[in-house]
Amino acid sequence: MDNDYDGFAQAYARNNESSPFNARYERPAIMALAGDVRALRVLDAGCGSGMHAAELIKRGAIVTGADLSVGLLDTARTRLGPEVPLHQTDLGQPLDFADGVFDLVMCSLVMHYLEDWDRTLGEFHRVLVPGGRLVMSTHHPFMDMRISGSDDYFGTYAFTEDWVRDGRTMRMRFWHRPLRAMLASFARSGFAVDEIRAPEPRPEMADEAPDDYRHLVHKAQFILFSLTATEL
Numbered sequence: 001m002d003n004d005y006d007g008f009a010q011a012y013a014r015n016n017e018s019s020p021f022n023a024r025y026e027r028p029a030i031m032a033l034a035g036d037v038r039a040l041r042v043l044d045a046g047c048g049s050g051m052h053a054a055e056l057i058k059r060g061a062i063v064t065g066a067d068l069s070v071g072l073l074d075t076a077r078t079r080l081g082p083e084v085p086l087h088q089t090d091l092g093q094p095l096d097f098a099d100g101v102f103d104l105v106m107c108s109l110v111m112h113y114l115e116d117w118d119r120t121l122g123e124f125h126r127v128l129v130p131g132g133r134l135v136m137s138t139h140h141p142f143m144d145m146r147i148s149g150s151d152d153y154f155g156t157y158a159f160t161e162d163w164v165r166d167g168r169t170m171r172m173r174f175w176h177r178p179l180r181a182m183l184a185s186f187a188r189s190g191f192a193v194d195e196i197r198a199p200e201p202r203p204e205m206a207d208e209a210p211d212d213y214r215h216l217v218h219k220a221q222f223i224l225f226s227l228t229a230t231e232l
Contacts, residue, residue, distance in 0.1 A: 050076030
């Protein structure tokens with residue numbers, strides 16, 4: 001089964017917590033892009049094992065988590081405690097939240113799993129207050145091309161990658177799309193683009209994870225967006 005996170009939830013959570021690509025690269029970058037979150041109602045869309053949610057709460061946000069994987073939600077519950085609302089949610093389907101109940105949606109490394117961005121972005125727009133923000137990270141298109149071996153930048157297509165966790169091989173399926181397709185989907189869904197970042201690795205990675213640092217200095221891995229919900 002493709003993308004069966006429940007099949008290796010604990011191994012994935014351990015890797016996500018400590019991997020330099022997550023702990024020293026993506027998480028600091030998306031938190032910096034989110035800025036001051038004190039007292040904001042935040043939907044952590046694709047919350048996984050709760051690492052981003054824990055940091056948001058530490059910074060004063062009022063967090064609701066949503067993820068499809070029961071196994072990852074169990075880990076998030078242990079990490080975050082009983083007071084944080086956590087929902088089993090398929091982000092490719094309508095969200096079970098009322099209109100305008102969040103000030104910020106954070107969506108970390110999720111969108112590359114989805115074929116139809118318009119549906120998901122439309123739901124993010126619906127649950128945000130007018131002028132609310134979406135902060136998201138996803139695969140950089142150049143990363144997709146390296147993994148897939150494709151020379152087609154402008155196409156939108158699925159590809160797979162095998163991940164090995166705890167001695168098990170899991171087949172992961174992703175969707176490549178060019179930047180122009182991302183921007184077009186944002187516009188159709190009612191989002192204005194405030195900022196685009198392709199982050200560089202933090203300097204301490206040079207000592208902590210030199211191989212990963214050398215990779216990230218030269219090769220784009222993720223791309224981040226800060227977006228504002230406008231009137232449709």
